[in-house]
Amino acid sequence: MAASKTPTIKQCVSKGRENDSVVAEMDRALLTQCGSFPYFALVAFDVGGVLRLLILLLAAPLAWICRHLVSESAEVRVLVFACFAGVRIKDIKSAANAVLPKHYSEDLHPDTWRVLSACGGRKCVVTVNPRIMVEPFLKNYLDVDFVLGTEILSWRGVATGFVAAPGVLSGEAKVVAVGKVFEDSSVPEIGIGDVETSDFLFMNLCKEKYTVPSKPRIRPVKPEDLPKPVIFHDGRLVQKPTPLTALLIILWFPIAVPLSILRAIFVALSPLSLTYYIFHIIGCPITIKRAPPPKAKNSNGVAFVCSHRSLIDSTIVSAALGRSTTSVAYSIARLTEIVSPVKTRRLTRNRVDDAKIISDILKSGHDLVIFPEGTTCRENYLLRFSSLFAELTDEIVPVAVDLRVGVFYPTTVRGRKWLDMFFFAMNPRPEYEVTFLDKLSPERTCGGSGKSSYEVANNVQETIGRALEFECTNLTRKDKYRMLAGTDGLVGKKC
Known part of the structure; x- marks a missing residue:
């Protein structure tokens, strides 16, 4: 030929x-x-x-x-x-x-x-x-x-x-x-x-x-x-490494490791009221869009319902608020608990037990930072929100959290989760953006409108999706793990 x-x-x-x-x-x-x-x-x-x-x-x-x-x-x-x-x-x-x-x-x-x-x-x-x-x-x-x-x-x-x-x-x-x-x-x-x-x-x-x-x-x-969107992926490198990029990553690594340790120590030792300023000093700026709501006057705490980008999201949101909060998570590494300035409670994956944990936090007057996606997502997508938070409180503030990194992803599914915070800090200048959206009016909550918890959760997901210009999907946390294992996923819906 x-x-x-x-x-x-x-x-x-x-x-x-x-x-x-x-x-x-x-x-x-x-x-x-x-x-x-x-x-x-x-x-x-x-x-x-x-x-x-x-x-x-x-x-x-x-x-x-x-x-x-x-x-x-x-x-x-x-x-x-x-x-x-x-x-x-x-x-x-x-x-x-x-x-x-x-x-x-x-x-x-x-x-x-x-x-x-x-x-x-x-x-x-x-x-x-x-x-x-x-x-x-x-x-x-x-x-x-x-x-x-x-x-x-x-x-x-x-x-x-x-x-x-x-x-x-x-x-x-x-x-x-x-x-x-x-x-x-x-x-x-x-x-x-x-x-x-x-x-x-x-x-x-x-x-x-x-x-x-x-x-x-x-x-x-x-x-x-593509016929099947590649929504989720894993791996630490943000870009495809050309030989030159690979050389720069290798040269940066000996600097990045001690830098990340120093950054983690600074955050761990600083009082929460100063954490926002400490993040700026150590080269990890936080941009706050729209003023956070003041502390609630009633005895119950507020549920800050957030999109989930990395392991330190709860620290970032608390730093943006400038006050102490409690976060909940399915799994917490011991080192993360030691380093994090934010109190964290471990969930059990049992809906009844988890509801009691969340309800006790809110009734005690503590503000709650919760991530209803159940896991982190790197792409411009939101997983389907769990409706548990909507069943337990009408004091709900949606929070759009986004993260920009240049070299390393601070999230993993197959690797060691406790390393996530260090990979975040290994980036030359990682940037967070936190947008506090309007608190849900009574007619948008379960108690004030009679809506189901699923309707409220979907509404909060769409509100955050519009603010971030992300796509809202019907994918759950379990779907993400199945997709990363190489099985088929589902097509999302546009916000």
């Missing part, structure tokens, strides 16, 4: 493809991002921290030399060894499920996705990268039927760092792999690849062949246009 004479993907008609099969290359056709290093780096940091990221970065020059002087296969072997050697297979799978889909979804090529999504027959994606990395995203979010990639060797559940036979899936190996998938069916109608390597040879097996020209500034598909 003469690659230069092959039509481009823009010339491919996507209408009327309901019965057509398609084979697409992932690395330079399905993705706009050229190069595998950022995705390997995300996995490396997730499974091995900054040390594994350093090893991968040191191997990057060798991988670059191998790519340009030897072959792409040699480059992949170097990256696989540096990233995976000695890592448990279950940890690699966990990172691939929870970390990579969000970043892959942000690099999806619009024209390739237009054709791939239009085809109703067999969908097959081929890649030189390890299948274990790409398969969760392709199958769970793009509904791809077959994922053909490089297989890695393991021994007793631990990756050796070497590639399994028949080796890296490139060139003729791709032709053989695609042929096996379609050997019991008709020839695939569409083949999509690039023209930079010999990998486009697999398209000779297809009736129609299209190439994807390299355009570095092409705008990728919007994540919300």
Whole structure:
């Protein structure tokens, strides 16, 4: 096949493809991002921290030399060894499920996705990268039927760092792999690849062949246009690390660790009335939008119902209020209890017992900071609110809490939660924004209007969602964990 004479993907008609099969290359056709290093780096940091990221970065020059002087296969072997050697297979799978889909979804090529999504027959994606990395995203979010990639060797559940036979899936190996998938069916109608390597040879097996020209500034598909939105993700790194970004993270880390410890000590030792100013002094400013309500004159406390962005949200809200509050949480690390200047009560996950805990706090006159989502969420979404708070009080103040960080996410699902506050403080200048919304009028509460607790909770969720310009979803805390495990999620509703 003469690659230069092959039509481009823009010339491919996507209408009327309901019965057509398609084979697409992932690395330079399905993705706009050229190069595998950022995705390997995300996995490396997730499974091995900054040390594994350093090893991968040191191997990057060798991988670059191998790519340009030897072959792409040699480059992949170097990256696989540096990233995976000695890592448990279950940890690699966990990172691939929870970390990579969000970043892959942000690099999806619009024209390739237009054709791939239009085809109703067999969908097959081929890649030189390890299948274990790409398969969760392709199958769970793009509904791809077959994922053909490089297989890695393991021994007793631990990756050796070497590639399994028949080796890296490139060139003729791709032709053989695609042929096996379609050997019991008709020839695939569409083949999509690039023209930079010999990998486009697999398209000779297809009736129609299209190439994807390299355009570095092409705008990728919007994540919300995917059939299954990638709402939740895990992992500590905010951005895909290029070699330069990875180097900056590694150089910053020795500074960030003692800085985070010092910041935590300052906050822990300062009186709550000064915490707001201490956060500004240590480089973690808090922006307060709209004045917080004054202390209630009646004997009962007020429930400040907040969106949940990180482990220290209760401290931030209390600092913005300038007075003592009590927070409730499902699980509390011992170190968090010691460091936090805010009193925290542990919930039991039993609705009756939790109702008594919350009711006792409010009846004692203490203000309550509560997060009805039940867990943190990083994206511009709100989980479905628990209605428990609405059953127990009519003194409700919605609070829109948002967080901006540049390097590290201060939230995790699969990692150690007690580290969240330190990762927050490891960012050069993390910023919080707290917006105190209007207290619920009697006609918007259960006691004043006769509304159900679910109606009140949904109303509070929508109020906070509008203030933050976030999407309100019907997803629960349990749905989040199922999605991070690689299972299907639900589509949200707009606020």
